[in-house]
Amino acid sequence: MDRFDLLIVGVGGQGVILASDIIGRAAVVEGLPVRSAETHGMAQRGGAVENHVRIGCKYGSLIPAGGADCLMSMEPLESLRFARYLGPKGIAVINTEKIVPVTVNTGKVQYPEIETILETMKGLCSEVKAENYTGLAKKAGAVQALNVVMIGAVAKYLPIRPETLKDVIARSVPPKTVAVNLKAFDLGVDA
Amino acid sequence: MLGNDAIARGLLESDIDVATGYPGTPSSEILVSLASHTLSGRKKDKFHIEWSVNEKVALEVAIGASWAGARSVCTMKHVGLNVAADPFMTLSHTGVNGGLILISADDPSCHSSQNEQDSRVYAKFAKIPCLDPQSPQEARDMIIYAYEFSEKFKTPVLFRPTTRISHAKADVAIGEIAPREKHPEFAKDMERFVVLPKHTRVLLKKLNAKQEAMVKALGEAPWNRLELKSGARLGVIASGVASAYAEEALEGLGRPVSYLKIGAYPVDPALIKELARNVEQVLVIEELTPFIEEQARMYAPNVLGKMTGDVPQEGEFDTLLVANIIRKAAGEPILKNREVRLDFELPARPPVMCSGCPHRAAFYALKSVFKDEAIFASDIGCYTLGTQLGAVDTCLCMGASITIASGLSLSGIGNKVACTIGDSTFIHTGIPGLINAVYNRANITVVILDNRTTAMTGHQQNPAMGANILDEPASELSLEAMVKACGVESLQVIDPLDLETSKAAFKKAYDTDGVKVIIARQPCVITAKKMGIRRRPLEVIEDACEGCKRCIKFGCPAMEVRNGKAFIGDSCAGCAVCTKICQFGAIKARGA
Numbered sequence: 167m168d169r170f171d172l173l174i175v176g177v178g179g180q181g182v183i184l185a186s187d188i189i190g191r192a193a194v195v196e197g198l199p200v201r202s203a204e205t206h207g208m209a210q211r212g213g214a215v216e217n218h219v220r221i222g223c224k225y226g227s228l229i230p231a232g233g234a235d236c237l238m239s240m241e242p243l244e245s246l247r248f249a250r251y252l253g254p255k256g257i258a259v260i261n262t263e264k265i266v267p268v269t270v271n272t273g274k275v276q277y278p279e280i281e282t283i284l285e286t287m288k289g290l291c292s293e294v295k296a297e298n299y300t301g302l303a304k305k306a307g308a309v310q311a312l313n314v315v316m317i318g319a320v321a322k323y324l325p326i327r328p329e330t331l332k333d334v335i336a337r338s339v340p341p342k343t344v345a346v347n348l349k350a351f352d353l354g355v356d357a
Numbered sequence: 358m359l360g361n362d363a364i365a366r367g368l369l370e371s372d373i374d375v376a377t378g379y380p381g382t383p384s385s386e387i388l389v390s391l392a393s394h395t396l397s398g399r400k401k402d403k404f405h406i407e408w409s410v411n412e413k414v415a416l417e418v419a420i421g422a423s424w425a426g427a428r429s430v431c432t433m434k435h436v437g438l439n440v441a442a443d444p445f446m447t448l449s450h451t452g453v454n455g456g457l458i459l460i461s462a463d464d465p466s467c468h469s470s471q472n473e474q475d476s477r478v479y480a481k482f483a484k485i486p487c488l489d490p491q492s493p494q495e496a497r498d499m500i501i502y503a504y505e506f507s508e509k510f511k512t513p514v515l516f517r518p519t520t521r522i523s524h525a526k527a528d529v530a531i532g533e534i535a536p537r538e539k540h541p542e543f544a545k546d547m548e549r550f551v552v553l554p555k556h557t558r559v560l561l562k563k564l565n566a567k568q569e570a571m572v573k574a575l576g577e578a579p580w581n582r583l584e585l586k587s588g589a590r591l592g593v594i595a596s597g598v599a600s601a602y603a604e605e606a607l608e609g610l611g612r613p614v615s616y617l618k619i620g621a622y623p624v625d626p627a628l629i630k631e632l633a634r635n636v637e638q639v640l641v642i643e644e645l646t647p648f649i650e651e652q653a654r655m656y657a658p659n660v661l662g663k664m665t666g667d668v669p670q671e672g673e674f675d676t677l678l679v680a681n682i683i684r685k686a687a688g689e690p691i692l693k694n695r696e697v698r699l700d701f702e703l704p705a706r707p708p709v710m711c712s713g714c715p716h717r718a719a720f721y722a723l724k725s726v727f728k729d730e731a732i733f734a735s736d737i738g739c740y741t742l743g744t745q746l747g748a749v750d751t752c753l754c755m756g757a758s759i760t761i762a763s764g765l766s767l768s769g770i771g772n773k774v775a776c777t778i779g780d781s782t783f784i785h786t787g788i789p790g791l792i793n794a795v796y797n798r799a800n801i802t803v804v805i806l807d808n809r810t811t812a813m814t815g816h817q818q819n820p821a822m823g824a825n826i827l828d829e830p831a832s833e834l835s836l837e838a839m840v841k842a843c844g845v846e847s848l849q850v851i852d853p854l855d856l857e858t859s860k861a862a863f864k865k866a867y868d869t870d871g872v873k874v875i876i877a878r879q880p881c882v883i884t885a886k887k888m889g890i891r892r893r894p895l896e897v898i899e900d901a902c903e904g905c906k907r908c909i910k911f912g913c914p915a916m917e918v919r920n921g922k923a924f925i926g927d928s929c930a931g932c933a934v935c936t937k938i939c940q941f942g943a944i945k946a947r948g949a
Contacts, residue, residue: 178708179928187526194528201492202526204359206382206469206815211739212914213708225605226598227525230677232695243704249697266917267706268745271909273918275704282701290697309927 168198168325169222171229175248176240177265178205178215181313184338185238186217188317192326192334193221203227216248221325237291238320240299240312241265242283249290257293259319260284261312263300295319302353308343311350318354328355358529360522363493364460365390366529367500369402372537374427374455376406377415379785380814381434382469383523384462388432389815392826402534408817408826411755411785412437416444416459423457423513424550425543428504432460435476436754440786442479448513449483450560451549456507458500460516462523465644465673469813471737471754473671475645477622480515484564486571487515487622488580489597493527495580495620501532502578510571519644521598521673568623576625583628585635586613591687592636594619594629594653595679596643602679603642609680614687619649626656633657640667640686644674661686709742712915713892713930715879716740716806719853720748720777721911721934723804726863727775734762734776736787739813740806743777745912756786763790763799773867775802780836781811781819788839794872795844802866803874805836806853808881816884840874847873854879856937882930892931893946897923901943908935908944 172189176182186202193200201223205215218229231250237258239245245260252258262280270277287294299319303312314335321328332351339347358366364387368376378388392406405422409415412433419429433441438461445459461476480487488503490496496518503514548556575581595603596619607614617632633639633656641650641662650662661667668682681691710717720743727733735741735749736758743749751761762776778787783805794801811817818824823833840848847869849862859877866873880888902922909916915929925935925944936944 177706179711190526199528200526203521204524204526206386206524211708211711211742211813212706214706225608226601226676227521227527228602228675230675230680230692232693233677243706246697246699246703247706250695252695267704268709268912268914269704269706271917272912273906275702277704278701286699 170236170325171223171234172219172221172236172238172320172324173229173234173248173251174217174219174238174240175244176215177244178212180240181310182215182217182240185313185317186219188314188331188334188338189219189324189326191338192330195330195334196326198222198325199224201225201227214244214247236320236323238316240316242280243267243277245287246283249287252291254291256291257295257323258287258291259316260287260294260296261299261316262296263298297357299354299357302357303350306350306353307346311343311347314339314347314350315354315357318351319357321355358493358526359386360493360496360518360525360527361386362390363497363529364500364518364523365394366531367497368430369394369534370532371428371456371501371504372535373430374404374539374541375419375422375429376404376432377409377418377429378432379409379412379415379437380811380817381437381462382814383464383518383520384432384434384460385814385817386523387460388826389817396827406826408819410820412441413443416441419457420444420448420453423453423455425454425541427455427541429455429457430460431457433462434470435461435463435474436470436472437461438476438479440755445479446483447552447557449485450552450557450564452511453507453513454511456504457513458503458507458516459513460518463517463519463645465519468520471752473645475648476515476517477648478646480517480622484568485513485515486575487517489517489620489622490522491597491600491618491620493522493525494529496522497529497531499580499620506574510567510574512567512571517597519598519673572623572625575621575623576628578621580620581624581628582618583632584616585632586615589613589615589635590637591615592617592632592639593683594632594639594641594649596620596649599642599644599674599679602674602676603683605676606680606683610683610687610689612687612689614683624649624652626652629653629656638686640683642668642674642679642682709745709912709914710739711882711930712913712928713882713932714739715808715853715877715882715932716743717746717912718856718932718934719804719806719859719877720746721938722853722856722859723775723777723863724748726860726867727773731773731775732765732770734758734765734774736776736778736782738779738782738806740777740779749777755782756790759787759790759794759801759803762801762803763794763797766800767797773802774800775804777804777806779812780805780807780809780821783836784820784834788843791840791843791845791872791874799872800870801872802863803872805840805874805876807836807876807878809878810881810884812881812883816881836876840876845872845874847871848876849874850876850878852879853877854932854934856934882932886930892933893949894927894929894931895925895933895935895944896947897925898943898945901941903941903943905940907940908938911935911938
């Protein structure tokens with residue numbers, strides 16, 4: 167059985183839950199067992215959020231540290247925060263568009279340079295793929311489609327067919343936004 | 358399927374009649390899921406569902422329904438069970454008629470809670486059986502079993518998921534919704550339903566007498582499972598979600614270990630004795646308290662666990678942690694925990710109030726009048742994040758803002774005391790505190806942050822909104838009338854986004870003695886967006902900005918410093934409070 171541990175991280179409000187939901191449902195459609203863990207409640211209010219998606223897993227929903235095959239980071243800083251989950255042979259797919267935390271604005275600490283973040287990540291895993299996926303979401307027609315752009319960007323690593331992902335995307339997003347989201351997925355795949 | 362949806366599915370398949378609860382992470386989605394089914398389902402599938410005013414109320418409504426023969430469920434988070442503890446403790450004596458499940462969702466590691474208490478302890482305390490699911494699938498299956506058990510033994514059942522069950526998603530096999538014969542009827546029985554001392558003495562004997570049969574029945578259920586391996590020196594006992602981690606670890610261990618999986622309490626001692634007889638050492642892995650471990654120590658001579666320091670006393674567990682606990686006990690090399698060391702500080706990203714949140718504006722006005730010398734008591738809700746504006750000094754439990762403030766003001770300290778409490782929390786347990794404050798002459802300013810919803814748990818309805826859980830029109834509780842009925846003479850209602858008027862109201866309260874109430878009313882920015890309220894986002898006139906950072910200190914996540922000047926990002930909700938904070942007139946509506 168294909169086993170694949172994916173960690174999706176970002177900032178509360180970016181659509182992390184929907185992203186893991188789409189990938190989880192697609193795995194079920196393909197007949198794979200899946201376990202995922204979500205962040206709800208207070209941490210959702212603009213805080214750092216992590217969703218674990220374990221495809222082909224019949225046990226607990228939390229990925230062990232160093233065990234993730236792929237880290238999908240919807241915000242650059244968050245890739246570093248959760249890098250410990252990524253395996254040395256894993257792949258990091260990172261959105262380069264920053265969301266500056268309040269702790270930086272109030273001058274307590276500095277936001278590291280994007281280059282520094284990416285270089286650090288390169289030292290921790292086998293491959294880093296970094297793009298301004300937010301820009302691609304805007305190009306697709308809605309900044310809210312960032313999560314779907316990034317599903318497209320990680321699609322080729324997942325043990326799930328892209329057509330299944332697209333079917334599930336079309337059934338999971340608001341009806342009015344299906345076209346935008348399918349375009350977003352394709353832009354993510356091609357990026 | 359989300360764990361909470363799987364629980365809801367089990368409830369639907371059990372054809373329940375009455376569902377009650379109070380929102381609380383991680384339990385909230387169970388009733389939300391049931392409500393959406395009620396709205397979309399066939400008429401004959403409909404049942405009564407409600408957000409109750411608090412957990413005690415919710416449980417008592419469910420008990421009344423059960424006594425009339427209805428299958429009932431009551432949902433809450435673990436600390437909600439403290440509020441419901443009074444009916445819960447005596448309910449075990451009277452028992453139930455229609456099956457009754459109380460769902461109390463625990464939150465190891467306090468992801469969204471003020472503590473991490475263990476609901477299993479309550480079950481033991483009340484002599485009520487408890488089910489502790491390992492996965493969303495088992496959660497669904499256990500619910501169906503729990504109703505049969507509850508009706509057979511006339512006992513309530515405590516169902517205890519944890520965050521990693523409630524908020525886990527998994528593929529779940531489901532069954533049909535099987536309609537039952539229903540004949541609701543309340544058969545009067547004073548010796549059972551009126552707990553006069555002479556009745557409860559008898560009821561307690563009956564309660565104790567049925568324990569053995571319940572333990573035996575639970576021992577025969579599939580939730581507790583003993584697997585003895587030949588040649589095993591170590592026996593592992595694991596419960597709930599920790600048993601899922603344990604099973605993954607045992608699969609990859611490469612040496613025989615006997616295993617007792619626990620999902621139902623009280624645990625039949627025979628299972629523990631049988632395991633202990635076959636191994637040299639027993640390792641107990643469970644989150645929260647050493648609940649099984651204490652029992653295991655009665656029957657096994659050599660037990661590793663929390664009490665020996667082999668298993669953490671606090672926090673939730675995970676796959677790697679459990680694997681290494683087992684590997685250490687089994688004498689296998691431990692797996693390396695990946696640590697990432699950085700040569701710079703990683704900026705923290707704590708949760709914050711949203712951009713455009715009316716609470717932030719209310720805190721800002723409150724703080725600017727009361728200053729640092731005042732003491733600010735607060736309560737449970739999104740607004741606990743008012744710590745970031747230095748306007749929250751205490752938070753203990755639901756409804757404890759007005760009461761703690763009262764105690765502070767009556768203690769003899771000279772400081773001004775103000776407190777903040779949300780609309781839903783005020784209704785939950787705040788009202789008795791307000792009556793008490795007036796009655797016993799506290800000198801406090803009470804700010805009711807009325808954002809017209811129960812925001813933090815996911816925007817559930819409450820009695821002040823004029824809508825019920827199905828979004829049907831409902832009687833609207835007037836907070837003004839309620840406050841006046843409590844005896845408050847100084848009541849003001851403000852729009853917190855109107856900064857100047859708000860400050861004037863706080864100043865008036867500051868200068869007045871006695872109990873002053875200010876209702877700060879403005880819908881939550883998230884519901885406002887859903888209601889179609891659109892406010893034009895703002896921008897900084899760069900040439901006018903002096904870089905003083907007054908607006909940045911407001912703490913709005915839409916604002917950041919770019920090149921020494923303020924910058925407003927796309928997440929701006931247009932509340933425009935920052936335009937009043939800026940002394941240089943450097944912030945204006947976009948495109949204006």
